Amino acid sequence: MYKVYFITFGCKVSQYETELLKSCFAEAGFVPADSSADADAVVVNSCTVTGSGDNKSVYAVRKLRRELPGAVIVLTGCMPQASPEAALKVAEADIVTGTKDRAKLPSLVLDVLADRRRIIDISPLSRDETFEEIAYSPTDSHTRAFVKIQDGCECYCSYCMIPYARGRFRSKPLADLAREAEMLAAAGRKELVLTGINIAFYGCREGKRLADAVELCCRTDGIERVRLGSIEPEMMLPEDLDRLAALPEFCPQFHLSLQSGCAETLKRMNRRYTPEEYASLTEQIRSRFPYASFTTDIMVGFPGETEQEFSESMAFAERIGFAKIHVFQYSPRKGTPAAKMPQIPASVKHGRADRMKALGDRLARSYMEGLVGRTVPVLFEREKSEDFHQGHAPDYTLIKISRKNSKKSLRNEIFYVTIEGVGEDCCFGTLTEAPAE
Numbered sequence: 457m458y459k460v461y462f463i464t465f466g467c468k469v470s471q472y473e474t475e476l477l478k479s480c481f482a483e484a485g486f487v488p489a490d491s492s493a494d495a496d497a498v499v500v501n502s503c504t505v506t507g508s509g510d511n512k513s514v515y516a517v518r519k520l521r522r523e524l525p526g527a528v529i530v531l532t533g534c535m536p537q538a539s540p541e542a543a544l545k546v547a548e549a550d551i552v553t554g555t556k557d558r559a560k561l562p563s564l565v566l567d568v569l570a571d572r573r574r575i576i577d578i579s580p581l582s583r584d585e586t587f588e589e590i591a592y593s594p595t596d597s598h599t600r601a602f603v604k605i606q607d608g609c610e611c612y613c614s615y616c617m618i619p620y621a622r623g624r625f626r627s628k629p630l631a632d633l634a635r636e637a638e639m640l641a642a643a644g645r646k647e648l649v650l651t652g653i654n655i656a657f658y659g660c661r662e663g664k665r666l667a668d669a670v671e672l673c674c675r676t677d678g679i680e681r682v683r684l685g686s687i688e689p690e691m692m693l694p695e696d697l698d699r700l701a702a703l704p705e706f707c708p709q710f711h712l713s714l715q716s717g718c719a720e721t722l723k724r725m726n727r728r729y730t731p732e733e734y735a736s737l738t739e740q741i742r743s744r745f746p747y748a749s750f751t752t753d754i755m756v757g758f759p760g761e762t763e764q765e766f767s768e769s770m771a772f773a774e775r776i777g778f779a780k781i782h783v784f785q786y787s788p789r790k791g792t793p794a795a796k797m798p799q800i801p802a803s804v805k806h807g808r809a810d811r812m813k814a815l816g817d818r819l820a821r822s823y824m825e826g827l828v829g830r831t832v833p834v835l836f837e838r839e840k841s842e843d844f845h846q847g848h849a850p851d852y853t854l855i856k857i858s859r860k861n862s863k864k865s866l867r868n869e870i871f872y873v874t875i876e877g878v879g880e881d882c883c884f885g886t887l888t889e890a891p892a893e
């Protein structure tokens with residue numbers, strides 16, 4: 457039996473697609489390897505969102521080739537799809553494929569294992585591409601499952617290669633989503649996270665809304681929580697928020713991709729909202745979800761970002777009061793408009809990243825301190841330590857309770873916890889009765 461190992465770069469969509477690939481390889485008779493050193497084949501699922509994403513994937517392939525001369529090395533995903541010429545130059549990869557026809561990857565690996573040769577199979581994405589459905593069964597036993605409901609993006613933010621790697625907007629049909637949600641519930645998943653390249657545009661070609669997908673998942677027997685992955689702010693309309701607010705299973709954690717809190721920087725990024733529109737959306741959300749948390753991605757060092765623009769971005773992040781900020785330093789991606797703009801020195805980018813991260817840490821702490829005294833339902837997950845049970849609240853705060861008073865496993869169950877204190881990246885509390893309605 458051949459062993460396969462996976463290395464994933466990039467976003468939740470990449471991670472979800474790796475889960476699908478794992479299932480496809482298991483179907484084809486492969487078993488998971490404990491490490492790359494132990495594998496007959498290693499699949500590198502690449503990312504291309506920035507230039508550094510590309511470099512990491514290529515570096516990984518080259519390192520694997522040096523360390524594992526006999527293994528089949530696969531380079532797949534966004535990087536070869538967006539930049540086939542660059543991917544073809546990665547001669548260390550035995551197989552190079554893009555974002556299409558992923559289900560046939562195990563058979564390509566078997567071909568190369570049987571008859572050592574190089575396979576290049578990158579099909580261009582057509583204008584009438586449909587959502588690629590890959591049947592799978594979960595290969596892990598987690599409480600939470602990601603479900604990809606959407607692919608493609610046509611927004612063309614000036615720094616991003618994703619539209620070239622993923623093609624046009626397309627959505628998982630509701631009937632397929634219903635089947636997947638039922639399958640995941642039957643496999644013991646209690647929480648679904650709806651994800652995609654740009655889920656705000658879910659159903660835009662079919663006259664559907666993201667709220668349709670959320671409602672369907674919330675109605676699935678056995679699913680107790682549904683949350684959204686990262687979302688672009690401009691497509692969340694008041695009527696969608698009203699529909700989400702009517703769903704008790706919906707978790708009010710909003711990862712609204714900001715990128716910059718400065719109007720001028722946003723314009724150069726070709727983002728489609730102003731800071732004021734973003735702030736107004738958070739107010740509309742707060743009026744419907746008083747316990748909503750806001751998390752986001754912020755890019756620093758975008759071409760032309762002045763100290764004044766960066767300060768505006770910092771001040772805006774403070775104004776929103778994010779519960780968590782993922783900070784990225786801009787790295788130029790060849791083929792995008794931003795790569796041709798005047799660049800910021802690396803030392804300035806590092807300094808700004810450090811300052812934004814420090815702000816993010818301070819805001820996260822202050823958000824968690826604001827939770828002390830509240831009682832929240834926690835969906836408990838796999839025990840990771842001898843000392844604590846842990847799980848997440850609806851707003852995605854990590855909650856830990858001591859195992860001293862409760863030895864039995866709480867895994868995959870929802871219990872109420874009163875929050876009593878704050879740690880580095882979590883809140884601590886004790887089990888309590890459900891509050892009276």
Ligand code: SF4
Nearest residue numbers: 609611612613616618
């Ligand atoms: S919305 Fe912008 S950043 Fe996000 S995938 Fe589309 S082009 Fe890239």
